[in-house]
Amino acid sequence: MKNITIVFRHPPHGNASSREGLDFALLSASFEQQVTLIFIDDGVLNLLPHQQPSQIGCRDYISTFKALPLYDIEEVWVASEAMDTYNVALTDCVIDVKRVDNPMITEQLNTADEVFVY
Template sequence: MKKITVVFRHAPHGSASSREGLDFALLSASFEQQVTLIFVDDGVLNLLANQQPAQIGCRDYIATFKALPLYDIEQVFVCQQSLQARTLNLEHCAITVEPLEPEAITAQLQLADEVFVY
């Protein structure tokens, strides 16, 4: 079993990058790969609850993050510094995530067989 880490670095709307990252993570997990998700930089915005993407003509894929446990994706991390830089905290997140400092994120990335950045 490969250890795959998917890093979300971009805001959820305006491009398909984050949606593609989520699709890739779910697909990888369905093939019994160990998948870890890490949200950094503007990627932390994917975690915000109560988004209304339909108002800007986008599809609401953010709710799909709630399906992660169904795919056995249990390691979901967020960069604590990225949250703080955007005046956010864990209470703003729609799903349960574990905050990590940048050094811990680096250590987590080193555990992966493959890292994909979206």
């Protein structure tokens, strides 16, 4: 089993990057890989509820994050710095996440077998 870390650093809409990252996370977990998600920079915006992507012609996939526990994806981290930048609280997120600092993120990236950035 590989330890895969997927980093979300782009906003949720305007391109398919974050949606592809979520699809990849679910696919990897379905093949029994250990998956850790990390939200940094603009990626923290993927965790906010009540988005209306249909107004810009995009598909709403944010609710799909709620399926993570069904795929045994339990390690979902958010960079403290990104949360502070966007004034996002843990209670604002659509799923349960763990607030972490940069040294913890660095450690995870160093110990992962594979790192993918979306």
